[in-house]
Amino acid sequence: METSKAFLEVPFHRAAMGDEEVEAVAAVIRSGWLTMGPKTVEFEHAFAEYVGASHAIAVSSGTAALHLALEAAGLSPADEVLLPAITFTATAEAVIYLGARPVLVDVDPNTMNFDVRDAMRRITSRTRAIIPVHFGGQPCDMDEVHRFAQRHGLRIVEDAAHALPAEYKGKKIGALSEFTAFSFYTTKTLATGEGGMITTDNEPAAARMRMMRLHGIGRDAWKRYQNDGSWHYEVLEAGFKYNFTDLQAAIGRVQLRKCDELRAARLHIALSYLEAFKTLDELVLPVELPDRKTSWHLFVLRLQLKKLKIDRSEFIRQLKKRGICTSVHFIPLHLHPFYQRKYGYSRGDFPVAESEYESCLSLPIYPMMSEREVTAVITAVSEIASQARPVTVAVTGAQL
Numbered sequence: 001m002e003t004s005k006a007f008l009e010v011p012f013h014r015a016a017m018g019d020e021e022v023e024a025v026a027a028v029i030r031s032g033w034l035t036m037g038p039k040t041v042e043f044e045h046a047f048a049e050y051v052g053a054s055h056a057i058a059v060s061s062g063t064a065a066l067h068l069a070l071e072a073a074g075l076s077p078a079d080e081v082l083l084p085a086i087t088f089t090a091t092a093e094a095v096i097y098l099g100a101r102p103v104l105v106d107v108d109p110n111t112m113n114f115d116v117r118d119a120m121r122r123i124t125s126r127t128r129a130i131i132p133v134h135f136g137g138q139p140c141d142m143d144e145v146h147r148f149a150q151r152h153g154l155r156i157v158e159d160a161a162h163a164l165p166a167e168y169k170g171k172k173i174g175a176l177s178e179f180t181a182f183s184f185y186t187t188k189t190l191a192t193g194e195g196g197m198i199t200t201d202n203e204p205a206a207a208r209m210r211m212m213r214l215h216g217i218g219r220d221a222w223k224r225y226q227n228d229g230s231w232h233y234e235v236l237e238a239g240f241k242y243n244f245t246d247l248q249a250a251i252g253r254v255q256l257r258k259c260d261e262l263r264a265a266r267l268h269i270a271l272s273y274l275e276a277f278k279t280l281d282e283l284v285l286p287v288e289l290p291d292r293k294t295s296w297h298l299f300v301l302r303l304q305l306k307k308l309k310i311d312r313s314e315f316i317r318q319l320k321k322r323g324i325c326t327s328v329h330f331i332p333l334h335l336h337p338f339y340q341r342k343y344g345y346s347r348g349d350f351p352v353a354e355s356e357y358e359s360c361l362s363l364p365i366y367p368m369m370s371e372r373e374v375t376a377v378i379t380a381v382s383e384i385a386s387q388a389r390p391v392t393v394a395v396t397g398a399q400l
Contacts, residue, residue: 013364015366034245039253057197059213059242060244063183066094067097081129083104086112092104134166136162137294158179164259175199178200180199189262190256190262192255281304282388318380324376334349335354
């Protein structure tokens with residue numbers, strides 16, 4: 001659809017990159033060493049210190065981070081892993097890589113996070129792990145998650161793809177559970193284009209993940225082409241090609257130094273949205289709970305469809321017509337053909353996830369947004385919501 005020239009075009013995302021990142025990458029290129037090396041190690045140490053974890057293992061994607069963490073936790077075929085129905089497919093995909101079964105759980109209607117009460121109905125003797133997903137950057141109730149996991153002897157792998165830098169009760173996500181997986185995909189709060197990180201305090205698991213990310217070769221395999229390394233290597237396991245690169249680490253190190261600043265920029269936009277939309281009864285706004293600090297990776301708006309004469313698709317279409325690009329996070333996994341065919345899921349299995357999905361859309365929220373762009377989003381949303389109110393006929397009280 002062609003966008004009217006009368007409206008400012010606002011993309012869904014624009015990467016927060018500047019001269020510092022350019023110079024950091026240029027320095028790596030000039031060094032002559034581009035793949036995993038000393039810059040990656042430096043980034044890992046800085047990241048671990050930032051979140052408060054003992055170890056940080058940089059990998060090629062957030063999906064790889066989940067896979068390596070589950071592998072290090074000893075997940076095997078016939079095991080089951082509990083995870084929310086509303087998440088990106090990567091969360092369940094990593095479970096499937098190991099031959100295990102992803103068991104979907106409905107979500108909390110307020111936060112759209114993993115619902116522990118529903119998980120209690122779905123646990124079996126084969127359940128071995130739980131993957132709480134911090135949806136949109138809003139931390140899950142980790143006390144509740146930990147109690148549930150401890151009661152049933154489950155390993156925890158947090159999916160924190162959205163949750164840097166988020167906090168739960170004053171402690172950063174990444175330092176709460178045995179394993180936490182982050183994503184550095186281009187739209188994330190810390191972006192290196194592609195990439196991910198696992199944090200853990202489990203030293204043997206950290207050592208295994210470092211080995212498994214590079215073909216299962218023994219310690220410091222990347223050094224075999226450097227003067228302080230050795231040409232001799234041993235393949236200890238059938239590992240993966242999941243290593244990070246120094247090019248990415250150069251960007252990541254700069255982004256990490258600006259992490260709090262970038263979060264503050266997102267917060268400023270979120271507060272502008274919250275203030276502008278608070279009087280619109282047609283909208284349900286995200287809430288930052290008092291014991292948590294969200295990263296504001298997403299600003300998910302939910303429509304009160306009973307108070308509107310248009311559906312979510314038409315709301316998005318009208319935003320697009322006004323130049324505002326949006327997205328939807330996420331189509332629940334049980335509605336996808338693969339999960340229906342493979343595991344027998346069907347529409348109606350997770351009513352809360354379906355209801356929230358059908359009403360939600362994600363607005364642009366990124367550090368490089370200008371005040372003019374934020375105003376354009378606010379104006380468009382407000383106008384559409386107002387114009388979509390059903391007309392009340394005074395004589396009969398009926399609604400058209």
